[in-house]
Amino acid sequence: MGEGLSGPAGTIHSMAEGYDVQEIEKKWQARWREMGAYQVENDDPRPHFYCLCMYPYPSGPAHMGHVRNYTFGDLIVRHRTMQGHAVLSPIGFDSFGLPAENAAIKNRTHPRPFTDARIGELKASLERLGSMYDWRREVKSHDPGYMRWTQWIFLRLWENDLAFRGNAPVNWCPGCQTVLANEQVLADGTCERSGDMVTKRELEQWFFRITAYADQLLDDLDGLDWPERVKTMQRNWIGRSEGAEFELPVVGREGVAIPVFTTRPDTSFGMTYVVLSPEHPLVPELTTDDRRAEVEAFVAHVAQESEIERLSTDTALSKRGVFTGSYAINPFNRQEVPIYLADYVLMGYGTGAIMAVPGEDQRDWDFAKAYDLPIVETVQRPAGWDGEAYTGDGRSINSEWLNGLYKAEAIERAIEWLEEQGIGRRTVNYRLRDWLLSRQRYWGCPIPVVYCPEHGAVGVPDDQLPVSLPDDVEFRPTGESPLRFHEGFLNTTCPTCGGPATRETDTMDTFVDSSWYFLRFCDPWNGEAPFDPGAVEQWMAVDQYIGGIEHAILHLMYARFFTKALADLGVAPKDLREPFARLFTQGMIRMGGSKMSKSKGNLVAPSKYFETVGADALRLFHLFVGPPADDVDWSEQSDEVIEGCRKFLQRVWRLAVGDPAGEPTMDGDQLRRATHRLIARVSDDYDRWSYNTAVAACMEFSNLLRHGWGDRDAYDFAVDSLLLVMAPMVPHVTAELWERRHPGEHIHEQPWPVADPQLAAAETVTMVVQVNGKVRDRIEVDAGVEAAAMERMARESAKVQAALEGRDPRKVITVPPKLVNIVA
RNA sequence: GCCCGGAUGUUGGAAUCGGUAGACAAGAUGGUCUCAAACACCAUUGCCCGAGAGGGCGUGCGGGUUCGAGUCCCGCUCCGGGCACCA
Numbered sequence: 001m002g003e004g005l006s007g008p009a010g011t012i013h014s015m016a017e018g019y020d021v022q023e024i025e026k027k028w029q030a031r032w033r034e035m036g037a038y039q040v041e042n043d044d045p046r047p048h049f050y051c052l053c054m055y056p057y058p059s060g061p062a063h064m065g066h067v068r069n070y071t072f073g074d075l076i077v078r079h080r081t082m083q084g085h086a087v088l089s090p091i092g093f094d095s096f097g098l099p100a101e102n103a104a105i106k107n108r109t110h111p112r113p114f115t116d117a118r119i120g121e122l123k124a125s126l127e128r129l130g131s132m133y134d135w136r137r138e139v140k141s142h143d144p145g146y147m148r149w150t151q152w153i154f155l156r157l158w159e160n161d162l163a164f165r166g167n168a169p170v171n172w173c174p175g176c177q178t179v180l181a182n183e184q185v186l187a188d189g190t191c192e193r194s195g196d197m198v199t200k201r202e203l204e205q206w207f208f209r210i211t212a213y214a215d216q217l218l219d220d221l222d223g224l225d226w227p228e229r230v231k232t233m234q235r236n237w238i239g240r241s242e243g244a245e246f247e248l249p250v251v252g253r254e255g256v257a258i259p260v261f262t263t264r265p266d267t268s269f270g271m272t273y274v275v276l277s278p279e280h281p282l283v284p285e286l287t288t289d290d291r292r293a294e295v296e297a298f299v300a301h302v303a304q305e306s307e308i309e310r311l312s313t314d315t316a317l318s319k320r321g322v323f324t325g326s327y328a329i330n331p332f333n334r335q336e337v338p339i340y341l342a343d344y345v346l347m348g349y350g351t352g353a354i355m356a357v358p359g360e361d362q363r364d365w366d367f368a369k370a371y372d373l374p375i376v377e378t379v380q381r382p383a384g385w386d387g388e389a390y391t392g393d394g395r396s397i398n399s400e401w402l403n404g405l406y407k408a409e410a411i412e413r414a415i416e417w418l419e420e421q422g423i424g425r426r427t428v429n430y431r432l433r434d435w436l437l438s439r440q441r442y443w444g445c446p447i448p449v450v451y452c453p454e455h456g457a458v459g460v461p462d463d464q465l466p467v468s469l470p471d472d473v474e475f476r477p478t479g480e481s482p483l484r485f486h487e488g489f490l491n492t493t494c495p496t497c498g499g500p501a502t503r504e505t506d507t508m509d510t511f512v513d514s515s516w517y518f519l520r521f522c523d524p525w526n527g528e529a530p531f532d533p534g535a536v537e538q539w540m541a542v543d544q545y546i547g548g549i550e551h552a553i554l555h556l557m558y559a560r561f562f563t564k565a566l567a568d569l570g571v572a573p574k575d576l577r578e579p580f581a582r583l584f585t586q587g588m589i590r591m592g593g594s595k596m597s598k599s600k601g602n603l604v605a606p607s608k609y610f611e612t613v614g615a616d617a618l619r620l621f622h623l624f625v626g627p628p629a630d631d632v633d634w635s636e637q638s639d640e641v642i643e644g645c646r647k648f649l650q651r652v653w654r655l656a657v658g659d660p661a662g663e664p665t666m667d668g669d670q671l672r673r674a675t676h677r678l679i680a681r682v683s684d685d686y687d688r689w690s691y692n693t694a695v696a697a698c699m700e701f702s703n704l705l706r707h708g709w710g711d712r713d714a715y716d717f718a719v720d721s722l723l724l725v726m727a728p729m730v731p732h733v734t735a736e737l738w739e740r741r742h743p744g745e746h747i748h749e750q751p752w753p754v755a756d757p758q759l760a761a762a763e764t765v766t767m768v769v770q771v772n773g774k775v776r777d778r779i780e781v782d783a784g785v786e787a788a789a790m791e792r793m794a795r796e797s798a799k800v801q802a803a804l805e806g807r808d809p810r811k812v813i814t815v816p817p818k819l820v821n822i823v824a
Numbered sequence: 825g826c827c828c829g830g831a832u833g834u835u836g837g838a839a840u841c842g843g844u845a846g847a848c849a850a851g852a853u854g855g856u857c858u859c860a861a862a863c864a865c866c867a868u869u870g871c872c873c874g875a876g877a878g879g880g881c882g883u884g885c886g887g888g889u890u891c892g893a894g895u896c897c898c899g900c901u902c903c904g905g906g907c908a909c910c911a
Contacts (some may be wrong), residue, residue, distance in 0.1 A: 228828080229828060235827095235903095236827065236828095241911085261911065282829085344911095345909085349910050351911095362910060532910070549906095624837095625849095632852060640851070648849090686841095690840085693847085726853095770844090770892075813843090823892095
């Protein structure tokens with residue numbers, strides 16, 4: 001080993017013994033870097049194709065998940081390029097975020113050098129993997145040239161009422177005296193740093209009005225070529241529900257009414273009580289004096305509960321509610337019903353108040369039982385029904401003018417009645433909430449807003465962007481943002497009046513950065529705008545987006561929202577309604593049942609394989625181990641399979657440069673046909689993301705070749721074709737072999753081979769003969785065999801006759817040319 | 825609780841439209857080469873019966889449709905994931 005590159009004329013036998021993986025991989029990586037391979041211009045005349053892997057958070061050298069992700073991406077980039085496309089393959093780094101800040105706090109350093117070092121490590125790994133990008137287009141979230149436009153976009157959204165300030169409960173750690181991000185709150189509701197129980201506090205926060213796009217975000221899912229699973233998750237997250245909103249007058253209080261939302265107005269006659277959220281603004285007014293002490297104690301208790309406690313279903317229902325002392329009037333039947341509070345009614349959904357129909361809602365039924373409230377059935381149960389609340393369809397009962405109607409019709413009728421009476425209307429509610437983007441952290445993009453005592457919140461003028469993060473900051477062990485104590489940053493002047501003002505010290509959620517980076521890649525050098533709509537039109541939408549399933553909801557939803565909003569604001573092309581036309585979500589790498597991750601300490605570093613078997617073998621393993629969408633279980637077997645991949649590549653090397661000895665198993669014509677079949681198979685497998693079977697096809701084909709050649713031309717065609725179809729999977733070894741076989745040529749600049757369908761079709765087929773569905777014989781037949789001939793051959797088979805035992809066939813089914821089934 | 829996936833040899837997986845179940849690998853066993861080992865190569869490898877020829881069984885479980893089911897339908901079990909008091 002090692003002499004492989006020493007001399008182009010080196011003896012074929014020494015080369016045939018194997019090749020030096022390290023030397024070849026480094027050689028080609030340097031070559032690709034020098035030639036600027038896969039740099040692409042916006043006006044490239046070839047058909048455009050935009051392939052994008054989700055830009056990574058720079059956590060250091062690549063982990064196995066990265067390797068898997070970027071192996072798929074690189075395969076597509078190289079394959080599409082060989083097919084004649086101009087492929088945009090950009091990459092960047094999602095470089096803001098908590099881990100860098102936590103590391104800075106711990107190591108008493110600054111997140112910027114820390115992050116830059118991690119980016120350097122990750123870049124080196126990607127290059128070592130042989131993954132190709134147009135590095136000129138690199139985008140980093142923390143780059144001032146990128147932050148400027150992130151802030152610019154924020155201001156445009158704010159101007160158009162798509163960003164706003166509002167009160168929101170935030171996670172507050174009493175020990176650290178600071179707000180925490182959701183990720184910093186552990187599963188048991190405590191602070192990850194201090195261990196104190198985290199509580200909720202109301203604070204002024206910034207939001208993006210994503211709910212304005214709820215309908216579009218839901219409807220446009222239908223046109224996307226995405227995994228059904230991801231679309232379903234987004235649909236559930238948006239959680240559209242249709243129903244009615246109407247007002248319940250309060251007994252003895254003129255002009256006071258409680259609005260409620262329901263999806264089942266048809267069951268309104270069964271309303272036997274009303275429940276409000278403890279945070280509901282009407283609570284003080286509705287509480288009677290004799291109930292006040294108990295109600296206030298209950299409200300106070302709920303307020304200090306953590307989210308986890310509040311959502312826990314463990315607490316007995318009898319402790320989760322309280323009677324206010326007031327009554328509301330059910331407008332449907334004029335009956336008075338008691339008004340309760342309960343912690344499970346959420347202020348953030350619907351109107352924060354519900355009509356309770358225990359007959360047709362299980363939760364209401366449980367609550368009614370706990371508080372001894374009446375239950376009235378308003379839907380006819382089917383015969384034999386012995387459950388509690390009934391949510392199925394049936395005729396309305398006990399409902400006056402609704403009686404006899406089925407569910408759908410009764411809902412319609414009830415809504416019409418509410419509208420006629422002028423007390424209610426048809427409405428749609430969404431589970432989706434507006435996107436809270438404020439983060440009380442340092443290492444993120446500053447929100448470009450100034451607070452003036454005179455003019456309130458004022459946007460920083462465009463020509464003063466970006467608002468940068470000061471470097472001379474001191475990180476406090478508590479995790480409090482140093483921006484809040486940095487006088488130079490904090491104190492500024494009002495852009496409107498020039499008077500003294502203070503800056504917003506919150507930074508943006510890092511999901512803001514990742515919501516438009518794919519647009520910036522189209523025009524990363526633009527200094528006048530985040531991007532030119534014309535440049536975006538050249539490439540968008542992304543033709544193939546690749547990433548982990550963990551981003552199925554948040555990132556993908558936010559990026560869709562940004563794309564729609566920017567198009568509507570005229571920043572992006574108007575007709576760009578969706579950012580990612582096709583999405584592929586790869587499986588996770590697991591080890592011992594759980595996701596491979598740094599925090600679990602079960603990482604297997606790719607560098608170990610780069611240094612031994614090389615990038616090609618590791619790439620081949622990831623392609624071969626199973627379907628790309630499936631999770632990979634890393635086990636002892638993985639190392640053995642990787643070693644098998646390495647051996648396979650060594651065999652390919654010997655086939656391509658050596659002199660295979662032995663008796664060939666087929667003649668030249670047969671080999672040519674087999675080669676066309678290989679091309680057809682691999683091309684089809686690539687198109688349907690079946691890389692594991694594409695690798696298997698290549699292995700099978702190389703097993704045919706290992707015996708040697710009968711016809712040198714056919715053999716050379718076979719080897720060249722094998723190298724071409726493998727070039728996107730294992731770029732280094734195929735590039736080296738191609739150059740040796742075709743001096744001066746570069747395999748990745750060759751056109752993708754196309755199979756001749758005539759030659760790819762099999763000449764002979766194994767015809768299976770069954771008797772009563774059981775295989776009794778196999779006969780080699782011409783591929784164009786006719787049904788009559790098949791039946792004749794089947795009947796003549798000695799094995800078939802033995803199986804028939806003299807019986808006469810009742811029926812014969814022939815499926816030319818593959819199968820005959822004789823039914824006797 | 826609701827909504828999605830999934831279950832195939834010892835293991836990872838294949839079977840694309842209802843038509844040869846187990847491709848391709850990994851592992852194991854035996855062999856060739858070697859002083860020996862490694863490498864490489866060859867053979868065997870779902871289970872059961874049988875010396876063999878051959879036969880029977882077999883894709884989580886129970887039914888069904890069909891000439892024919894891993895694949896379609898009905899009912900379960902287990903595993904994984906998402907959402908989870910959403911009115």
